[in-house]
Amino acid sequence: MYLSTRGTVDRLTAAQAIAQGIAPDGGLYVPETIPLLDEQALPRLISLNYAERAAAILRLFLTDYTAAEIQACVAAAYSSEKFSHPAVAPVTKVADGTFALELWHGPTSAFKDMALQLLPRLLSCALKKIGEQAEIVILVATSGDTGKAALEGFKDVEQIRVMVFYPENGVSQIQRLQMVTQDGANLQVIAVKGNFDDAQTGVKQIFNDGVFNAQLANSGFKLSSANSINWGRLVPQIVYYFSAYADLVRDKYITLGSMVNFVVPTGNFGNILAGYYAKLMGLPVNKLICASNSNNVLTDFLTTGVYSRNRQFYKTYSPSMDILISSNLERLLYHVTGGDSAQIGRWMAGLNANGEYRISNEHLAAIKEVFPAGWISDEETAATIGRVHGEYGYALDPHTAVAWQVAENYRRQSGDRTPNIIVSTASPFKFNATVLTALAGTDSFAGKSEFAALHALAKLINQPVPTALAELEHKPVRHTAVCGKHDMLNVVKAALHLVE
Numbered sequence: 001m002y003l004s005t006r007g008t009v010d011r012l013t014a015a016q017a018i019a020q021g022i023a024p025d026g027g028l029y030v031p032e033t034i035p036l037l038d039e040q041a042l043p044r045l046i047s048l049n050y051a052e053r054a055a056a057i058l059r060l061f062l063t064d065y066t067a068a069e070i071q072a073c074v075a076a077a078y079s080s081e082k083f084s085h086p087a088v089a090p091v092t093k094v095a096d097g098t099f100a101l102e103l104w105h106g107p108t109s110a111f112k113d114m115a116l117q118l119l120p121r122l123l124s125c126a127l128k129k130i131g132e133q134a135e136i137v138i139l140v141a142t143s144g145d146t147g148k149a150a151l152e153g154f155k156d157v158e159q160i161r162v163m164v165f166y167p168e169n170g171v172s173q174i175q176r177l178q179m180v181t182q183d184g185a186n187l188q189v190i191a192v193k194g195n196f197d198d199a200q201t202g203v204k205q206i207f208n209d210g211v212f213n214a215q216l217a218n219s220g221f222k223l224s225s226a227n228s229i230n231w232g233r234l235v236p237q238i239v240y241y242f243s244a245y246a247d248l249v250r251d252k253y254i255t256l257g258s259m260v261n262f263v264v265p266t267g268n269f270g271n272i273l274a275g276y277y278a279k280l281m282g283l284p285v286n287k288l289i290c291a292s293n294s295n296n297v298l299t300d301f302l303t304t305g306v307y308s309r310n311r312q313f314y315k316t317y318s319p320s321m322d323i324l325i326s327s328n329l330e331r332l333l334y335h336v337t338g339g340d341s342a343q344i345g346r347w348m349a350g351l352n353a354n355g356e357y358r359i360s361n362e363h364l365a366a367i368k369e370v371f372p373a374g375w376i377s378d379e380e381t382a383a384t385i386g387r388v389h390g391e392y393g394y395a396l397d398p399h400t401a402v403a404w405q406v407a408e409n410y411r412r413q414s415g416d417r418t419p420n421i422i423v424s425t426a427s428p429f430k431f432n433a434t435v436l437t438a439l440a441g442t443d444s445f446a447g448k449s450e451f452a453a454l455h456a457l458a459k460l461i462n463q464p465v466p467t468a469l470a471e472l473e474h475k476p477v478r479h480t481a482v483c484g485k486h487d488m489l490n491v492v493k494a495a496l497h498l499v500e
C-alpha cells in the first residue's frame with residue numbers, strides 16, 4: 001500500500017496512487033514497506049532481457065496489478081519499436097572501473113523514456129482497475145526532456161489529455177522543436193514566461209487548488225501528473241539499477257554480491273531516488289553520488305543539511321538539471337526520518353514560506369553515508385566532454401559529463417575504488433550545440449543551424465544521428481501558445497472549456 005509523505009490521507013493501492021499522481025495533502029506517495037530481494041532474485045535477473053527484468057521488479061511494488069497486466073505493459077514499453085538498442089539500457093565499459101549506463105536509446109533520446117514509455121500503460125491499466133470514468137488531465141512542467149517524453153508516451157492514449165508547460169527560454173532548440181512539432185489529438189504544449197521552477201510551481205498550485213479541482217470533478221475531469229512526483233514515474237526507474245548490476249555480473253566485470261557506486265546527474269532527485277529504493281531492496285550499492293551543475297542546491301544540502309532555494313538561478317549547459325526545488329527529496333526525507341510526516345510537513349512549510357529548511361545533524365549523517373555530492377561548472381563540463389572523447393573515444397552529453405567529472409573528483413578525494421557506474425541520461429545528439437563546441441571549438445559551430453550541427457557531430461563522433469532528431473528539421477510546428485507564469489490556470493481552464 002502507498003502513503004502520503006505528509007501522512008494525512010488514506011492508504012492507497014498502487015493503481016490508485018498512480019491514477020492520483022500527487023496526494024491531496026500536497027505530499028508524495030511512498031510505499032508503506034520496501035520489498036526486500038530474496039537471495040535468488042538477483043542471480044535470476046542475469047539471464048533475463050530488460051522487459052523481463054522490469055516485470056520481476058515491478059511486481060514487487062505493483063501488487064494490485066496481475067502478472068499478465070504487468071507483462072503486457074513492459075512488453076509494449078520496452079519493445080524494439082520504441083528502443084533502438086536491443087538491450088534497451090546497455091552498460092558500456094568506458095575506462096577501467098568506470099561504466100556508462102546508457103538510458104537514452106528510447107524515442108526522445110533521453111532517460112525520461114525509460115519511465116514515460118511505461119507510465120501511460122500503467123495509468124491506462126490503473127483507470128480500468130479502479131473503474132475511473134473521468135477524463136484524466138495530465139499537467140506536466142518540464143525542463144525539456146520530460147515534456148517530450150510525456151508527449152510521446154501519451155500520444156493518442158484514450159481517456160487521457162496532456163498539457164505540457166516548458167520555460168520559454170529554458171530549453172535547447174532541439175528540445176523545443178521536439179515538443180512544438182508533436183502530433184496527437186490529445187496533446188497541448190505551452191511556453192511559460194519564466195524558468196522551470198515557475199512552471200513546476202504553477203502546476204503544483206493548480207493541483208492544490210481545491211476550488212478548481214471541484215469544478216473539474218463536476219465537469220468530468222480529473223488531474224494527474226507525469227512528473228516524477230508520480231509513483232508510476234519512479235518505479236520504472238528502479239529497474240535499470242538492477243539491470244545494470246546484472247549486466248556487470250553477466251559480463252564478469254564484478255562478482256555477484258560485490259559493491260558498485262552509481263553516479264547520477266541530478267535535478268528533481270527522481271533518478272537517484274530510484275537508485276536509493278534499489279539499495280534499500282538489497283542491491284549491493286555502496287554510494288549514490290549526486291552530481292549537480294552550478295545550480296548546486298543539492299550539493300549544499302547534502303553537505304550542510306540546509307536546503308535553501310534562496311540563491312541565484314543559472315542557465316547551464318545541462319538544462320535538465322537547472323532546478324532549485326528537487327521535489328523527490330521529500331520522499332528521501334520520509335524514509336530517512338522513519339516516516340515522520342509531521343516533521344516533513346514543517347520542513348516543506350519552511351521551504352514554501354522562507355525558501356529553506358534545515359535537517360538535524362543525525363538525519364544529515366544518515367544521508368551523507370549514502371549520498372556523496374559534488375558539482376562542476378559549465379567550463380568544466382565542456383572540458384570533460386573534450387577530455388573523455390579524446391582519451392576514451394566516448395562522447396558524453398553535458399548532463400552525463402557532469403556526472404563523469406563529479407565521479408572523478410569523488411574518487412580522488414575519497415580514495416573509494418568501488419567501480420563507478422555513470423548514469424548516462426541523454427544522447428550527445430540531444431545537446432549537440434554544447435557537445436560540438438566542446439569537441440571542435442566555437443568556430444567550427446559558428447553560423448551553423450542545429451541540424452547542420454547534428455550532422456557535423458555525427459561525423460566527428462562517428463555515430464548516426466538518431467532518426468527522430470534528424471526528422472525534426474522537416475516537421476511542421478503545431479504548438480505556438482505562450483503564457484505568463486501566473487496565467488497557467490487560465491490556460492488549463494480555457495483548454496477544458498471551463499471559463500465562465
Ligand SMILES: *Cc1c(COP(=O)(O)O)cnc(C)c1O
Binds near residue numbers: 265266320425
Ligand atoms: C531529467 C534529466 C535529469 C535529471 O533527472 P532527475 O530525475 O530530475 O534528477 C538529468 N539528465 C537529463 C538528460 C534529464 O533529462
